[in-house]
Amino acid sequence: MKSHSSTLLAEVRTFRQNHPDVRYVDLIALDIPGHFYGKRYPVEMLEKVAAGSPLKLPQNAVLLGVQGGLFKIGDYCFNDGDPDANRRLVPGTLKPVNWESQPLGQMLITSDGTEAPIEFEPREVLAKVLERLQHKGIHPVVAFELEFYLFDKKLDNGLPQFARDPLSEDADDQPNLHIERLSRFSDVLDDMAQTAKDQGIDITVITAEIGPGQFEINFGHLDDGLRAADWAALFCRSTRGVALKHGYRASFMAKPYLQYPGSGMHVHVSLYDGAGNNLLAAHQQQPLRHAVAGCLELLPHCMPIFAPNHNAFRRLGGTVNAATRASWGFEDRDACVRIPESDPRNLRIEHRLASADANPYLVLAAILVGLEHGLEAKREPITPLNEDRTSGTDFPLEMLDAVRAMRHQPVLRDKLGGEFVDVYCENKRQDHLAFQQEINAREYRWFL
Known part of the structure; x- marks a missing residue:
């Protein structure tokens, strides 16, 4: 885990050196309908995550419908307290975004490889098959x-x-x-x-x-x-x-x-x-x-x-x-x-x-x-x-x-x-x- 964190930290620091004008990075993952959800992080906070600080997003974000609404699916969404779930950074995916009006970065996140992966997260489903x-x-x-x-x-x-x-x-x-x-x-x-x-x-x-x-x-x-x-x-x-x-x-x-x-x-x-x-x-x-x-x-x-x-x-x-x-x-x-x-x-x-x-x-x-x-x-x-x-x-x-x-x-x-x-x-x-x-x-x- 320590070596993994060191690699991520090196990736973030190299990115900051190569793109000093980037202040924020979008941390993104794909939901069930195939849309990206996530959070925009200050790049200095990203260093802390890369060093091992927790990265949590609502578990039920994966369950969003095509229009972003939540559906009652079993006990999810409305009877589970809308809990957070751990995510991790995907190494090698921190890249610049050149189509926005302001300098920006993006990086994939996922629950696969964490202590409690989300069973219905698309990337986790594929990870288990592989x-x-x-x-x-x-x-x-x-x-x-x-x-x-x-x-x-x-x-x-x-x-x-x-x-x-x-x-x-x-x-x-x-x-x-x-x-x-x-x-x-x-x-x-x-x-x-x-x-x-x-x-x-x-x-x-x-x-x-x-x-x-x-x-x-x-x-x-x-x-x-x-x-x-x-x-x-x-x-x-x-x-x-x-x-x-x-x-x-x-x-x-x-x-x-x-x-x-x-x-x-x-x-x-x-x-x-x-x-x-x-x-x-x-x-x-x-x-x-x-x-x-x-x-x-x-x-x-x-x-x-x-x-x-x-x-x-x-x-x-x-x-x-x-x-x-x-x-x-x-x-x-x-x-x-x-x-x-x-x-x-x-x-x-x-x-x-x-x-x-x-x-x-x-x-x-x-x-x-x-x-x-x-x-x-x-x-x-x-x-x-x-x-x-x-x-x-x-x-x-x-x-x-x-x-x-x-x-x-x-x-x-x-x-x-x-x-x-x-x-x-x-x-x-x-x-x-x-x-x-x-x-x-x-x-x-x-x-x-």
Whole structure:
């Protein structure tokens, strides 16, 4: 613990030396819906925390709904006295923030690794899954890909407007994959990429996607699953901030336009043993087939994680490369689980179902549990799409059905934790019901 504190203290002091104009640091963590919460600390107080002073925040901050409200979930929130819970600083995450008007820093905090981790904290859920796999001699290598849209900064009666082409001043309303879009929006995209790199994120490929103002950014492969999910979470925060600085809105909303493709979170996962051998490639790739079967078996029960809100289910409507059934295939982007072409060393799955606004810690935890279950059960998967375009199994396409499918699934309760499953399902159920408590203009047009 002493050595750990010394390392953190050195990190804080080095940051202060390199950024003497920074007076405050945002200490942030991701809640269940995937929003950051936390506190803004004077940088001199951060030194005290790094040296071992307690860092406490309300436990129930993790339970916030999409709009920040608290729901009654068991005895949490209203019958537990709203207790504090210990957090710790995540080493290596203290970085400058360059999209605010004043110099600022930010650093991740978490309850995992503390004396009493919060069982339903997303990062803690993933940490437990990774720890269990490590004890079994399984070491994942992970890479995220995130799609997002750029919109004009100003809304039109609450509705998004197409991003303005900075060269022509016209709306970028032509869906395409043209490389010229990267050039036209190079100022904001370059700033997003550089800001991500300043946060320690390994940005690789940038793609202009099919939707108007839609882009995809890929991250490097990591042998640290927690850090990979950290990158995805931090990228969303910095990208939104940089976009506003340039006069745009960046959104990871799953389906902002009904007529255009939605935005997804694609996750590449390979599994290695302690000697660095690819477990999925052994025995003529039989473990790969078992892992795929496990993913597909649990996928219908993980839908509240992969599609975490009402809008995310809109993305699963048969538009470009968005699956409507649990399926797999080699080099097939219509599949939920795609097997990219690769050599045996880099053999992996690409899980393509999750929406871009899903919680990256929970998405990765659910995928890893599916792979783990498949390797243990050793079942054969259904026919791949390459052999049968109709292959696939149904999954829920509405939140309340999805919650019911997840709540009592024994493998998920065992491997993700029963307390987490109960809390998460009730959070999603309450959020969905709260979303329904508003009559929109269309409802009046139809029924008034």
